[in-house]
Amino acid sequence: MTTTDSLPVDVTALRADFAILSRTVRDGKPLVYLxxxxxxQRPTQVLDAERRFVETSNSAVHRGAHQLSEEATDAxxxxxxxxxxxxGVSPGEVVFTKNATEGINLVAYAMSNAGTAGPxxxxxxxxxxxxxxxxxxxxxxxxxxxxxxCQRTGATLTWFPVTDEGRLDLSELDSMITERxxxxxxxxxxxxxxxxxxxxxxVRRAREVGALVVLDACQSVPHGVYGQGAVDFGALGVDxxxxxxxxxxxxxxxxxxxxxxxxLEAMPPFLTGGSMIELVRMEGSTFAPPPQRFEAGVPMTxxxxxxxxxxxxxxxxxxxxVAAHEHLLAERAxxxxxxxxxxxxxxxxxxVDRGATVAFVVDxxxxxxxxxVLDSLGIAVRVGHHCAWPLHRACGVxxxxxxSFYLYNEPSEVDALxxxxxxxxxxxxxxx
Amino acid sequence: xxxxSMYQEIILxxxxxxxxxxxxxxxxxxxxxxNPTCGDEVTLRVKVTDDGKIEDVSYEGQGCSIxxxxxxxxxxxxxxxxxxxxMTTMDAFTELMQGRGQVEPDEDVLDDGIAFAGVAKYPARxxxxxxxxxxxxxxxxxxxxxVEAG
Ligand SMILES: Cc1ncc(COP(=O)(O)O)c(C=O)c1O
Numbered sequence: 001m002t003t004t005d006s007l008p009v010d011v012t013a014l015r016a017d018f019a020i021l022s023r024t025v026r027d028g029k030p031l032v033y034l035x036x037x038x039x040x041q042r043p044t045q046v047l048d049a050e051r052r053f054v055e056t057s058n059s060a061v062h063r064g065a066h067q068l069s070e071e072a073t074d075a076x077x078x079x080x081x082x083x084x085x086x087x088g089v090s091p092g093e094v095v096f097t098k099n100a101t102e103g104i105n106l107v108a109y110a111m112s113n114a115g116t117a118g119p120x121x122x123x124x125x126x127x128x129x130x131x132x133x134x135x136x137x138x139x140x141x142x143x144x145x146x147x148x149x150c151q152r153t154g155a156t157l158t159w160f161p162v163t164d165e166g167r168l169d170l171s172e173l174d175s176m177i178t179e180r181x182x183x184x185x186x187x188x189x190x191x192x193x194x195x196x197x198x199x200x201x202x203v204r205r206a207r208e209v210g211a212l213v214v215l216d217a218c219q220s221v222p223h224g225v226y227g228q229g230a231v232d233f234g235a236l237g238v239d240x241x242x243x244x245x246x247x248x249x250x251x252x253x254x255x256x257x258x259x260x261x262x263x264l265e266a267m268p269p270f271l272t273g274g275s276m277i278e279l280v281r282m283e284g285s286t287f288a289p290p291p292q293r294f295e296a297g298v299p300m301t302x303x304x305x306x307x308x309x310x311x312x313x314x315x316x317x318x319x320x321x322v323a324a325h326e327h328l329l330a331e332r333a334x335x336x337x338x339x340x341x342x343x344x345x346x347x348x349x350x351x352v353d354r355g356a357t358v359a360f361v362v363d364x365x366x367x368x369x370x371x372x373v374l375d376s377l378g379i380a381v382r383v384g385h386h387c388a389w390p391l392h393r394a395c396g397v398x399x400x401x402x403x404s405f406y407l408y409n410e411p412s413e414v415d416a417l418x419x420x421x422x423x424x425x426x427x428x429x430x431x432x
Numbered sequence: 433x434x435x436x437s438m439y440q441e442i443i444l445x446x447x448x449x450x451x452x453x454x455x456x457x458x459x460x461x462x463x464x465x466x467n468p469t470c471g472d473e474v475t476l477r478v479k480v481t482d483d484g485k486i487e488d489v490s491y492e493g494q495g496c497s498i499x500x501x502x503x504x505x506x507x508x509x510x511x512x513x514x515x516x517x518x519m520t521t522m523d524a525f526t527e528l529m530q531g532r533g534q535v536e537p538d539e540d541v542l543d544d545g546i547a548f549a550g551v552a553k554y555p556a557r558x559x560x561x562x563x564x565x566x567x568x569x570x571x572x573x574x575x576x577x578x579v580e581a582g
Pocket of ligand 1: 038099101139141142189190218244255
């Protein structure tokens with residue numbers, strides 16, 4: 001038995017910050033929230049920060065000369081600095097977006113705009129003969145925008161397959177990424193398999209051929225990397241990266257696009273309008289330097305403040321501890337679930353290069369039915385293809401059950417999951 | 433929550449021993465339907481006689497107990513009936529499923545279909561229960577007889 005006081009994180013104390021975790025569901029069952037991979041819960045500190053901002057300084061940033069506007073602008077830019085430093089980059093390299101999905105679309109549309117935007121953005125332009133390389137394990141958010149970009153430009157989409165163990169098959173790395181490759185886009189950590197992908201060989205090969213690397217860090221930035229701590233985009237050497245606030249204790253409605261400064265400086269805008277301009281005449285306009293060039297319109301402010309508070313919260317706990325805590329939970333979940341006859345883990349069965357997202361199927365019980373039984377016990381998991389339909393096809397399953405853990409989950413919740421899966425087998429008359 | 437209120441015996445029986453399963457020839461219309469949130473799918477065929485009777489409904493697919501059982505129950509409810517009767521039954525079933533548990537089902541019309549009343553309380557599962565019916569409606573629209581009747 002793991003007792004809670006031997007855990008890397010003081011989970012009992014920390015849970016008190018998350019009011020929702022003490023509610024009950026479905027006729028009085030304590031909530032067991034194992035769906036943080038979809039969206040995480042928010043601590044009081046984040047809500048307080050948002051409320052404080054709205055009650056004291058709320059106004060449009062970068063737009064007025066009054067005191068409130070000054071304060072709001074400081075809060076907004078201060079949030080940018082906090083968030084940038086969390087991922088090892090400078091504030092000017094952080095663009096606020098609605099979510100990660102919008103960040104990826106921003107890059108993909110900037111690239112299709114590049115064809116007509118003048119000489120300095122030529123390096124972003126794509127056409128027939130060029131290739132965009134993704135992987136078979138991508139979330140639709142890091143797949144469909146690239147499919148669409150290829151459709152608009154005539155470029156070709158190719159992808160790395162996934163091995164039977166649920167890891168990227170990089171055996172053909174050098175023939176997959178070639179002089180034709182313009183973009184390499186992949187997930188740092190799979191939102192289904194939990195696999196943490198090796199960034200280094202992909203970045204190295206992309207560099208050799210001059211391709212841009214876009215990292216989908218939605219599932220890595222919130223959780224850190226086991227044995228290392230916070231994800232550091234600067235150290236990873238990627239060109240672009242995205243993540244969403246709502247998956248890391250922050251508000252929904254805010255995401256981050258990181259772009260290397262010299263790239264953002266040369267890249268044409270996606271959305272245009274107010275706040276992103278330098279000079280506007282009836283005949284045409286010029287654009288502000290980054291990051292403003294990519295933030296058209298009045299931006300989300302209390303969300304930025306809330307996300308910075310979430311970063312402070314995570315830093316307060318320490319990302320090494322967060323990752324270590326989740327590592328223990330993943331270990332326990334993998335062990336507990338693999339012990340059940342008829343349960344198959346979809347993804348790596350060990351904890352090497354793996355986060356605390358565990359997808360599985362139960363012989364003879366459809367994932368929907370498993371999750372319904374779990375729900376009746378108060379356990380919230382996700383079911384379906386988790387926006388990674390091609391990956392499920394590659395794994396030969398139509399759908400999976402996915403439990404995803406975070407810093408506020410306890411070992412006893414893992415045990416509840418394992419017991420719940422056994423209950424689903426009993427209810428549907430399969431298993432022992 | 434009482435799991436049993438959703439998973440009535442009738443549903444579990446149909447799930448374990450589905451009626452009319454398998455794809456058969458000949459057929460007049462075929463439909464492939466998929467639930468984009470979970471990837472469940474069904475391919476369904478209908479055979480309609482010249483005088484507008486549903487002679488056969490055959491299907492193949494993968495899905496949860498609710499979608500499988502609902503498709504099985506549907507075949508019982510429509511095979512041997514006129515297209516018009518089948519449409520009336522479908523409307524009654526759809527109304528039940530979209531009623532959030534507030535609609536009182538009519539056993540004379542829905543027979544085993546009344547077992548799905550509990551499912552209607554779970555919005556996430558309503559699509560599952562309607563998947564086979566959607567395929568049936570679409571397959572029917574693709575037959576020449578069905579188009580006339582519809
Ligand atoms: C790996 C991955 N990429 C992208 C996304 C998209 O994030 P969002 O919906 O916040 O834009 C998600 C979240 O669902 C994800 O898990």
